[in-house]
Amino acid sequence: MMKKGPLTIKDIAKDLNISPSTVSRALKDNPDISPETRKLVQEYAKKYKYKPNALALGLRTQHTNIIGVIVPELANHFFSGVLSGMETIAEEKDYHVIVCQSSEDYQKEIRNVQTLIKARVCGVLISQSKTTTIYDHYQELLDNDIPVIFFDRICTGIDTDKVVVDDYSGTFTAVEYMIRTGCKRIAFFSAPLHLEISKNRKNGYLDALRKYQIPIDESLMRIADTKPLGYDKAMKILQEPHRPDAFMAMNDYTASGILLATKRLKLRVPEDISICGFSNSNISQDTDPMLTTMDQHPKTVGEEAMRLMLEKIENPDNVSRKNRIIKTSLIVRETTKPLLNDFIS
Amino acid sequence: MMKKGPLTIKDIAKDLNISPSTVSRALKDNPDISPETRKLVQEYAKKYKYKPNALALGLRTQHTNIIGVIVPELANHFFSGVLSGMETIAEEKDYHVIVCQSSEDYQKEIRNVQTLIKARVCGVLISQSKTTTIYDHYQELLDNDIPVIFFDRICTGIDTDKVVVDDYSGTFTAVEYMIRTGCKRIAFFSAPLHLEISKNRKNGYLDALRKYQIPIDESLMRIADTKPLGYDKAMKILQEPHRPDAFMAMNDYTASGILLATKRLKLRVPEDISICGFSNSNISQDTDPMLTTMDQHPKTVGEEAMRLMLEKIENPDNVSRKNRIIKTSLIVRETTKPLLNDFIS
Numbered sequence: 001m002m003k004k005g006p007l008t009i010k011d012i013a014k015d016l017n018i019s020p021s022t023v024s025r026a027l028k029d030n031p032d033i034s035p036e037t038r039k040l041v042q043e044y045a046k047k048y049k050y051k052p053n054a055l056a057l058g059l060r061t062q063h064t065n066i067i068g069v070i071v072p073e074l075a076n077h078f079f080s081g082v083l084s085g086m087e088t089i090a091e092e093k094d095y096h097v098i099v100c101q102s103s104e105d106y107q108k109e110i111r112n113v114q115t116l117i118k119a120r121v122c123g124v125l126i127s128q129s130k131t132t133t134i135y136d137h138y139q140e141l142l143d144n145d146i147p148v149i150f151f152d153r154i155c156t157g158i159d160t161d162k163v164v165v166d167d168y169s170g171t172f173t174a175v176e177y178m179i180r181t182g183c184k185r186i187a188f189f190s191a192p193l194h195l196e197i198s199k200n201r202k203n204g205y206l207d208a209l210r211k212y213q214i215p216i217d218e219s220l221m222r223i224a225d226t227k228p229l230g231y232d233k234a235m236k237i238l239q240e241p242h243r244p245d246a247f248m249a250m251n252d253y254t255a256s257g258i259l260l261a262t263k264r265l266k267l268r269v270p271e272d273i274s275i276c277g278f279s280n281s282n283i284s285q286d287t288d289p290m291l292t293t294m295d296q297h298p299k300t301v302g303e304e305a306m307r308l309m310l311e312k313i314e315n316p317d318n319v320s321r322k323n324r325i326i327k328t329s330l331i332v333r334e335t336t337k338p339l340l341n342d343f344i345s
Numbered sequence: 346m347m348k349k350g351p352l353t354i355k356d357i358a359k360d361l362n363i364s365p366s367t368v369s370r371a372l373k374d375n376p377d378i379s380p381e382t383r384k385l386v387q388e389y390a391k392k393y394k395y396k397p398n399a400l401a402l403g404l405r406t407q408h409t410n411i412i413g414v415i416v417p418e419l420a421n422h423f424f425s426g427v428l429s430g431m432e433t434i435a436e437e438k439d440y441h442v443i444v445c446q447s448s449e450d451y452q453k454e455i456r457n458v459q460t461l462i463k464a465r466v467c468g469v470l471i472s473q474s475k476t477t478t479i480y481d482h483y484q485e486l487l488d489n490d491i492p493v494i495f496f497d498r499i500c501t502g503i504d505t506d507k508v509v510v511d512d513y514s515g516t517f518t519a520v521e522y523m524i525r526t527g528c529k530r531i532a533f534f535s536a537p538l539h540l541e542i543s544k545n546r547k548n549g550y551l552d553a554l555r556k557y558q559i560p561i562d563e564s565l566m567r568i569a570d571t572k573p574l575g576y577d578k579a580m581k582i583l584q585e586p587h588r589p590d591a592f593m594a595m596n597d598y599t600a601s602g603i604l605l606a607t608k609r610l611k612l613r614v615p616e617d618i619s620i621c622g623f624s625n626s627n628i629s630q631d632t633d634p635m636l637t638t639m640d641q642h643p644k645t646v647g648e649e650a651m652r653l654m655l656e657k658i659e660n661p662d663n664v665s666r667k668n669r670i671i672k673t674s675l676i677v678r679e680t681t682k683p684l685l686n687d688f689i690s
Contacts, residue, residue: 119443
């Protein structure tokens with residue numbers, strides 16, 4: 001107890017050598033936590049005069065019907081689709097949505113959380129920024145009884161409800177489809193691999209290759225999740241001696257960069273190179289040829305996440321955890337070849 | 346004074362047969378209003394016990410550093426660029442931005458305003474929805490001393506600072522450019538004409554035609570401001586006997602729809618048909634051929650609007666009005682022809 005300033009949940013967790021989320025739940029007398037641990041935490045908190053964040057609590061005395069959403073970027077077809085799904089469900093019950101963007105910046109995401117607390121939101125839906133690896137600001141929301149739901153880019157380090165896209169199956173389906181059109185060297189361009197979404201996509205990619213006994217080649221896996229990165233890395237890999245004949249891209253932006261590179265190199269799409277995007281964003285129909293891609297059903301993701309949030313707000317004592325997985329759909333357009341006869345069922 | 350409920354600024358305006366904004370300013374003793382009118386309004390307000398909106402005032406007793414932004418749609422390159430400009434300037438002075446989208450819906454825009462008041466914002470930046478023709482909700486913000494700045498789609502009915510894109514000159518420049526490449530029948534696809542932005546664009550279009558003595562043909566002017574509308578209306582007009590040889594589009598989405606129609610009709614772009622978009626959005630580099638377009642410098646629009654907002658917040662007694670006009674730049678890509686020799690200087 002050498003620390004200056006008020007005692008936090010994190011301090012208690014450290015002092016007692018248990019997780020902050022256990023402390024938080026023990027303080028709320030959550031039955032998931034053993035009676036011994038609850039007693040231990042509650043007595044410790046009492047002894048050292050633990051007080052929940054006063055600022056946030058003070059602000060929350062006036063209840064609002066405002067729900068905050070934090071997205072990595074607003075100029076993204078997927079997130080704007082998610083938001084419109086969220087708004088539809090919220091407005092049915094007279095809740096209103098305000099949005100902050102983290103711009104993929106951990107520090108800004110912390111400020112987003114503080115801003116939403118000040119704006120007295122009654123819940124926060126979050127898709128994690130790529131650079132966030134510490135979760136205290138999420139925990140602060142929970143500590144102040146502001147429910148949190150993660151969507152798409154979820155945080156496994158925080159115990160709360162989550163809605164994810166079925167990235168594993170989506171990628172498996174897309175890669176399997178390209179294999180069935182005759183592709184044999186499929187490159188995999190993904191976001192950084194510390195993100196759950198990237199791990200799941202990579203597993204889908206690897207399992208599809210394994211199913212068809214296609215050798216796994218680490219040199220075909222690159223970190224590229226924007227149009228310029230897609231372009232640059234495709235330019236390089238396509239000029240290597242044993243070039244890929246297909247690309248599984250992180251999103252349609254990356255796919256459009258790969259497409260541009262193939263055109264500059266006078267390679268034919270899809271005859272020489274197949275490309276599959278992810279998102280079914282509006283650019284996927286503006287490229288020529290139009291992109292084959294996976295529809296992630298962003299409206300459904302947003303609707304489900306908001307439904308979970310409203311349940312939480314309306315039944316704050318229900319401590320069960322829910323995970324929803326939203327299925328994806330393959331949208332075949334012009335950047336992939338027709339199925340080989342062997343595979344047409 | 347037959348009305349139930351508290352007396353509003355609007356009631357006073359009606360009773361005295363003057364504008365709500367005059368009443369509002371008279372109540373604040375603004376020197377722009379004549380001493381006689383100020384006295385009249387103030388005595389009337391006193392006599393009938395006028396009180397500024399109590400809810401909003403109550404909420405505003407705790408000052409925040411949150412600034413609200415209302416945009417018609419988030420999934421739009423221009424608005425997301427504007428937002429990033431606003432955030433940059435706001436964060437320099439430790440203000441934070443929360444965003445609502447009106448989805449081009451007047452009723453939703455009203456709810457956005459109420460939500461932002463509840464979230465205790467200290468200012469609101471607005472780009473008006475296409476369906477908004479009544480302005481009481483804007484006036485309510487001003488009546489509660491929450492400064493309002495309009496950007497891009499401004500409201501001329503409300504007396505406050507504004508930041509606009511130079512739509513007139515932008516359109517004039519683009520149309521003039523296509524004339525100088527040899528185009529003679531230039532179609533004009535715009536948003537609904539009650540919007541200031543459309544009026545200014547149309548004037549730019551007409552003045553460019555007049556400068557080069559090109560006859561004005563009403564049949565070439567259509568309301569089309571989305572990709573599907575651009576596609577449908579281009580499909581029709583391109584199959585009429587005396588078809589256009591160029592299109593000036595409201596935005597890049599519309600331009601991409603026009604481009605798709607020309608391709609389906611096997612017309613060559615730019616040899617047979619020239620197309621100019623507006624916005625320099627990311628899709629303008631995903632189409633093939635890539636779009637010639639006008640860059641609206643969205644970041645600059647956002648930065649300027651936020652600078653005006655911070656000035657207003659920090660100097661609430663400064664009642665001077667500011668209008669900023671942000672210049673556009675022509676970005677020549679592949680959907681327009683080269684300049685004719687006569688016009689190369």
